[in-house]
Amino acid sequence: MSLPTWIFDGSEIDDPFGYGQRAVDFLRILRHPKSRLAGRAFELPEWQERIVRRIYGPCHSNGRRIVRNVIILLPRGNRKTSLGAALGLLHTIGPERLNGGQANIAAADRKQARIAYEEAVGIVRADKRIASKMGFQSYKNRLSHPKSGAVLEALSADAGTQHGRTPTFALVDELHAWKKRELWDVIRTGLVKVPGSLLVVITTAGRGQENIAFDTIDYARKVARGEIDDPATLPILFETPADANWRDEEVWHRVNPGLANGFPDIEGLRQLAREAENKPADREAFRQLHLNVWLDHSADPFVEMAIYDEGAEAIDEADLENEPCWIAVDASLTTDLTAIVASFPDGDDSHRVMAWFFVPEENLRARADRDGVPYPRWAEEGRIIPTPGNVIDYRAVEQFIRELCVRFEVREIAFDPAYARQISVPLAEDGYPVVEMRQGWRTMAPAIAELERVIIGRRFRHDGNPVLRWCFDNVAVEIDKAGNKSFHKGKSKDRIDGAVAAAMAVARATEGDSGRSVYADADARPEGLLVF
Template sequence: MKATMTTRSPSKDTFPRWIYDDTPIPDPVGYGERAVEFLRRLKHPKSTLLRKQFQLDPWQERIVRAIYGPRDDAGNRIVSTVVILVPRGNRKTSLSAALALLHTIGPERVSGGEVIFAASDRSQAGIAFKEARGIVQADTRHLVPVTKVYDAFNSAKKIAYPSDGTELEVISADAPSKEGRTPSFVLADELHVWRGDQLWKVLTNGLDKTDNSLLVVATTAGRGQDNIAHEVIERARKIARGEITDPTCLPVLFESPADADYASEEVWRRVNPGSAHGYPSLKGFRQHVNRAKDSPTERDSLLQYKLNVWLDHSTSPFVDMATYDKGAAPIDYEALRGAPCWVGVDMSKTTDLSAVVACFRDGDRYTVLPHFFCPEADIRKRGDLDGVNYTSWAKDGFVTATPGNVIDNAAVADCIRSLAERFQVQEIGFDVAFAQGVMAPLVDEGYPVVTIRQGWVTQSPALNVLERAIISGNFRHGGHPVLRWNFANVAIQKDANDNRIIHKSKSTDRIDGVAATWMAVSRAAAGDSSRSIYDHPDAVELLSW
């Protein structure tokens, strides 16, 4: 029979109670005990224990036993993926480095095996490598004579174990070549800052080529939902809650709910497992709490890095994204055929992302139908730069990738014509910037094109209408992932009179869909009367009826 931990019953809570409840962890062949003993024999240059012994605290020991103890009928390790989500200061890097050495010079090593530290860039990957190097060099009697450390400036960072041909190596997403890997162990460090998924795919595909391989994801909470880290963590949450049964994945998730009392020491201690052993600093936490009371930036930093609350992209958001998500139910757009709609268009630079959003109004309810466009050439590279998967979005129909390295204006114009064929288009509102190539043919053909100014006078009342619809639950978007990403990126700027405008320079990424949405919703709001919601007569300029 397979030796596995007790199956978890479904729960909304992802807290790893098994670390503290003393439930037996199967270890039929003793490999869990073997791993613990190896780690205890290591040394650490910063250790305060006798003879610099590596400090393996009880919560860490339980994790190690849960990884290496359970085995299948053939004696193979059951766990192949570990997802550790823990706040900063809990020594996850030290534990990860020790686990890597277990696979490089310890009893879990594979002859000729590749052990990889992977991170978003060489600097980040170097942090974990520094931990491993320090552990090796702290044991001058046993480890220094049998290993070779390569750590020259601007060259490969490696720890080699020549007698068995095993190497620990640092690689990063910004490395020129990452293909052809067949690792036996991978540490994916601080996954929340990885941009794109290319390195992730290379490494996970490589792990699949090796029997008994192990992937350890060790990260702090991140921002946004359109990244590989959120995808990995969300699946781990489902496993922790018992919604998915997958004994090959071990979730170790120390995180707080978004509405947790950040000033509560009880909350802090619960999600910082090292707090019972003197780290991270309780005094430092109190100081951070005091700063957070007066600073939204410090509060976000406290929530993300010390309470492990997964935040949205923007540090000055337009709306709470949990409230926004209430409008994600599927929409039957075919049922709207022939209905009046108002269209907002935001044309970006020809190499970026452009948006066309149609808005339908039913009393106080607004339903939007978004369309996005980007150039097809180098689409994966563009996605890596923006930290999203344009390729997948294009495949799933959420983005239209037009041929070439610039957005095809004709494709955008055709999209608008298609909307006019299916619905009663009342107005097509454009931000005039970069829009002439799409506007001109539509004006010539007699479509109801208007330009909408983008300043305080226009945006502030429009954003009020949009915000009111979202908060009241009257904004339906069908869960369109690109539009959600755009909304999560928005930062808002206020003037002395509390007028609001989208702060483009502080918005974290693309926001074209939000611009198109506020234009469409605001024109729909004014569409059933002769009055505009804007106070200024120049807010909207009619080009053609």
């Protein structure tokens, strides 16, 4: 379990210039409309106070704050929004204020951004002495301090371009819910324009790995473990291992520091846990939002992604040259993702697997925003192959397969004929070993069962290709009355092409290499498995 032990151990926090103390003093003079303390004083429990001291106290010898990026992973109900809004005010009307400074509260959408903004406004209005000196532009989600020109403004990632901003402070709220990264990039690049700027990310756990939040939290984890030396980044990660007992209240208390102060409501958590006993979807939500377990993308995954990840190893394509392999192609609609997967049987019932993906080059950034994955970065890394134009150039896919057949000893090239005839027919006419493998349940159910057997048996070896992993993470499984499994997308926009092609390739390789038919239990050989 990842926990920031320094929050609770009473250790001394460096504060040579007293900046940590003055930040705490400022927060303690604030009021909150929902506070239970006398005079509605802002509630700052000891664990939050130590976070504030750790952010603002340690400094370089010239007085410059050491911390520039704070990554806080905290379960729902621990008053993240109140703390974040108060820090925003610290940089707008408090001792961290700069004349003309811009403090931003950024969220995934307008509604969430408005919540954080109204939290700050509520704190200001709770003290008439402060409110009388402030300007309120509610229609712009902007709070200003006219005397200094400092402003606090709420922004949302779905509100279009925000270029030209130069924030001195930015609170990024619930980063796990951000689908696009444009505002994130604007904030990050804007912060470096100002000396002493501060980024604070406060979020609960999310799902999947191909998103901004996972990248950010994973970087913070590496800093926390000492794998990356970055004193400017402060990781504060309250998270629970995936295999922890989610029913154990001791686990709840360790990962929810606010429980010691009465929030979130323990009885409320107990009720949610009781309901989750017999509701798998509620159980996953409880683990994600209240225990900060980072979940797989699919709510009904094909295999545990932790097991899938065990198969990641370095694979040198040069070592596979002239090795027998079975190739499968899942050709998509012309505007989506097309996958090629090659399976190389290893002799010990294992499969080394390589994958290649094609997408249209035009509007690659827009496609990335639509699917919520970094297509441009994957293209730069060579993980996907963009083809010219706004549709996939099937001729480029065909040529790539021909090149694979030169490099490897290709025994079969399996196609679902639904979308692939433009590729498969020219190859078949030229004598390539093309087979047709329709994606009906009679064909795919045994193939999926074989793929599952190989992965769970730790015999599925891959090179950690993030696009292939994303496809597997998107898979939702449906089981019919006979126990046959089929692949479906978790959501309409999800791509599972790589997982489908992997099932086809592994099944054909198993039968072709060992002679063991994965269809032995079927009533008959699957329809559509024909050589052209």
